[in-house]
Amino acid sequence: MFPLSRLIRxxxxxxxxxxxxxxxxxxxxxxxxxxxxxxxxxxxxAGRIVTLIGPNGAGKTTLLKVLLGLLSPTGGQVLRRPxxxxxxxxxxxxxxxxxxxxxxxxxxxxxxxxxxRLARVLAEVGCAHLLEQPVQSVSGGEMxxxxxxxxxLREPHLLVLDEPAQGVDVAGQGEVFQLIAxxxxxxxxxxxxxxxxxxxxxxxxxxxICLNQHVCCTGQPDVVSRDPAxxxxxxxxxxAGMVLYTHHHDHRHDLxxxxxxxxxxxxxxxxxxxxxxxxxxx
Amino acid sequence: MDDFIVRALLGGMAVALVAGPLGSFVVWRRMAYxxxxxxxxxxxxxxxxxxxxxxxxxxxxxLCVTLALVLMLLQRQRRLATDTLxxxxxHSSLSLGLVAVAFLEGVRIDLMAYLxxxxxxxxxxxxxxxxxxxVLALGMLAALWRPLLAITVHEDLARVEGVxxxxxxxxxxxxxxxxxxxxxxxxxxxxxxxxxxxxAAAARRLSSxxxxxxxxxxxxxxxxxxxxxxxxxxxxxxxxPSIVVAAALLFAVIFSLxxxxxxxxxxxxx
Numbered sequence: 001m002f003p004l005s006r007l008i009r010x011x012x013x014x015x016x017x018x019x020x021x022x023x024x025x026x027x028x029x030x031x032x033x034x035x036x037x038x039x040x041x042x043x044x045x046a047g048r049i050v051t052l053i054g055p056n057g058a059g060k061t062t063l064l065k066v067l068l069g070l071l072s073p074t075g076g077q078v079l080r081r082p083x084x085x086x087x088x089x090x091x092x093x094x095x096x097x098x099x100x101x102x103x104x105x106x107x108x109x110x111x112x113x114x115x116x117r118l119a120r121v122l123a124e125v126g127c128a129h130l131l132e133q134p135v136q137s138v139s140g141g142e143m144x145x146x147x148x149x150x151x152x153l154r155e156p157h158l159l160v161l162d163e164p165a166q167g168v169d170v171a172g173q174g175e176v177f178q179l180i181a182x183x184x185x186x187x188x189x190x191x192x193x194x195x196x197x198x199x200x201x202x203x204x205x206x207x208x209i210c211l212n213q214h215v216c217c218t219g220q221p222d223v224v225s226r227d228p229a230x231x232x233x234x235x236x237x238x239x240a241g242m243v244l245y246t247h248h249h250d251h252r253h254d255l256x257x258x259x260x261x262x263x264x265x266x267x268x269x270x271x272x273x274x275x276x277x278x279x280x281x282x
Numbered sequence: 283m284d285d286f287i288v289r290a291l292l293g294g295m296a297v298a299l300v301a302g303p304l305g306s307f308v309v310w311r312r313m314a315y316x317x318x319x320x321x322x323x324x325x326x327x328x329x330x331x332x333x334x335x336x337x338x339x340x341x342x343x344x345l346c347v348t349l350a351l352v353l354m355l356l357q358r359q360r361r362l363a364t365d366t367l368x369x370x371x372x373h374s375s376l377s378l379g380l381v382a383v384a385f386l387e388g389v390r391i392d393l394m395a396y397l398x399x400x401x402x403x404x405x406x407x408x409x410x411x412x413x414x415x416x417v418l419a420l421g422m423l424a425a426l427w428r429p430l431l432a433i434t435v436h437e438d439l440a441r442v443e444g445v446x447x448x449x450x451x452x453x454x455x456x457x458x459x460x461x462x463x464x465x466x467x468x469x470x471x472x473x474x475x476x477x478x479x480x481x482a483a484a485a486r487r488l489s490s491x492x493x494x495x496x497x498x499x500x501x502x503x504x505x506x507x508x509x510x511x512x513x514x515x516x517x518x519x520x521x522x523p524s525i526v527v528a529a530a531l532l533f534a535v536i537f538s539l540x541x542x543x544x545x546x547x548x549x550x551x552x
Contacts, residue, residue: 088442
């Protein structure tokens with residue numbers, strides 16, 4: 001049934017632009033006299049993977065929490081599509097030993113859902129064998145999958161993942177990002193994630209937002225990775241082991257197959273004007 | 283058996299049946315000290331009840347809820363840690379209660395009965411209060427069970443999934459206030475938290491699900507009440523403290539059981 005409220009609310013300016021599931025408009029946050037977010041503009045659209053990167057203390061998790069409605073911004077506006085269902089995977093979850101709870105019960109805490117959905121989701125994330133185990137006994141990587149399952153059980157329009165590959169070994173990390181990309185294709189949901197695994201992220205994301213209190217630069221991964229603001233934050237050197245997953249388009253091939261240097265061409269992206277002049281702590 | 287012993291048993295077990303499941307949440311949510319603080323403020327509620335001539339159970343609930351709300355507000359500031367705040371509130375409210383009681387003119391309050399309980403003096407009217415309060419508390423707990431469990435495991439996650447966190451945690455505080463008011467007569471305000479925490483902690487070893495832990499906590503609490511009363515009558519010891527000692531003994535026994543085989547038997551659903 002098409003909700004009438006959406007018709008009415010679509011004229012409301014508190015609804016994000018068409019296609020966007022959630023958007024930040026000039027969002028700022030000051031806590032304890034410290035400016036954590038400053039004039040952040042961003043949006044996540046259905047079917048797209050947006051990744052937040054940035055140094056420690058850049059406000060990545062804070063921005064996620066503001067977008068989720070867990071924190072109120074002190075400036076600007078957060079717009080959410082009406083009726084938006086979000087699947088959230090928090091950064092770290094540790095259930096006290098004193099609470100006896102199995103993985104099955106843990107998954108059930110997210111809400112009611114039909115039984116066949118559980119089997120399907122578990123198969124997708126690959127943790128069906130853990131179902132009857134105490135939550136406390138699973139490994140860090142398994143816990144990430146369980147959290148992902150709990151998010152997916154809600155059949156979310158938007159998946160919000162805070163460092164989904166945390167506590168997963170390097171080989172497993174690639175798998176996690178592939179899984180996320182697959183889930184996006186399958187569910188058509190938008191994905192917003194924070195990650196430190198820069199180069200894995202670069203391979204999986206449709207667009208990257210480089211955050212350091214404000215948005216330093218944003219765009220497609222290969223564009224961002226050459227942006228002066230990005231280079232200033234993360235440097236040019238990349239860990240050797242990560243090369244497997246990266247593809248730097250620092251050249252292109254002309255009609256004869258010869259290598260031509262890339263200069264200012266390529267997919268559109270935008271860096272913030274004068275980004276060199278910004279002060280980056282980190 | 284004497285009438286007063288039957289009343290004591292009934293009242294004590296009714297309290298234990300509620301304190302066990304609620305105590306499980308107190309233990310899971312690491313709110314033992316919080317519970318203690320609420321209980322300490324109950325004496326002020328008692329004094330208030332006498333002062334304005336309202337039912338004491340009612341004023342205790344009102345005061346505990348007020349204190350819980352004050353604490354929620356105070357927690358918003360970051361300068362003082364929660365346990366410091368709790369320490370301040372617990373002891374100043376208890377002292378304020380003692381001072382207020384001293385100011386009451388013409389009323390002699392049996393202070394020891396409120397501080398350490400007077401289960402052998404439970405009257406028919408008390409029993410009715412305990413049963414009504416207990417049923418109400420259990421009903422509320424059942425209604426809040428799943429969202430409360432969800433915010434216990436992870437508050438932010440629960441909030442994103444649509445749980446109204448503030449409402450649920452306020453409901454939980456109201457429950458604690460209710461149980462404190464009801465249990466005051468049995469073990470006294472200084473010992474109430476023990477009746478919530480000790481049986482729940484003991485039940486952990488026997489349980490593989492939250493519900494089972496709540497159930498076992500209730501049963502262990504009942505055993506402690508029976509054991510404590512028996513000990514109190516046998517050796518002429520104070521009843522409230524005897525119940526707490528019995529609970530502690532049960533806890534010690536369950537935790538020192540050689541357990542693997544026992545645990546497996548208890549954990550596998552039959």
